[in-house]
Amino acid sequence: EPEVTQTPSHQVTQMGQEVILRCVPISNHLYFYWYRQILGQKVEFLVSFYNNEISEKSEIFDDQFSVERPDGSNFTLKIRSTKLEDSAMYFCASQRDTGNTIYFGEGSWLTVV
Amino acid sequence: GQQVMQIPQYQHVQEGEDFTTYCNSSTTLSNIQWYKQRPGGHPVFLIQLVKSGEVKKQKRLTFQFGEAKKNSSLHITATQTTDVGTYFCAGWAGNTPLVFGKGTRLSVIA
Secondary structure (H helix, E strand, C coil): CCCCEEECCEEEECCCCCEEEEEECCCCCCEEEEEEECCCCCCEEEEEEECCEEEEECCCCCCCEEEECCCCCCEEEEECCCCHHHCEEEEEEEECCCCCCEEECCCEEEEEC | CCCEEEECCEEEEECCCCEEEEEEECCCCCEEEEEEECCCCCCEEEEEECCCCCEEEECCEEEEECCCCCEEEEEECCCCHHHCEEEEEEEECCCCCCEECCCEEEEEEC
16 A cells, blocks of 8 residues: 655754655645644644645744655655754655545654754 | 544543544534554544544444534444554544544553
């Protein structure tokens, strides 16, 4: 079964450093998402991406965050200057069409120290 | 904005007991989806409900979508240790991102 793949699985970074989380969505999917989950809490929406642009973003997704689909297969989340409170599991997800099942990757666990 | 409330937050049951989690949206939904997240894992899609009053079953799991399409429930009959995890509902209102409830963490005591 096709799956969403994410790298790295775990990253430890110093506060203030830039981080890039990478995702390869399912190939025929059109909608891409980043969600995050702080330890023990719910899954929170960060941003959705369709047709090479951001379609929606939450208040969490401030100027420190950016997304890119540089080459038609990868979908990246960049955090420019990490803060301690950015420590969380970041899930990439993709969807064939709006309203359909969202498929999640296994997540990238980010620890900011 | 749209909110999805889910209760209870935690549930501990003896193996063989039933379990139910409830989900309530602040807005009418186009569909509701249920996901299961095992400890340390990622959310995995279980089912999607679209129609008002819809009931779907997957083996010991029964999912219901309310008549007003604002609430939903997941019921597990005769829980097993493999049912352990957090169950999330996620509502889609049609023109907004999927909004997740806080989840119900199920523990099953053998």
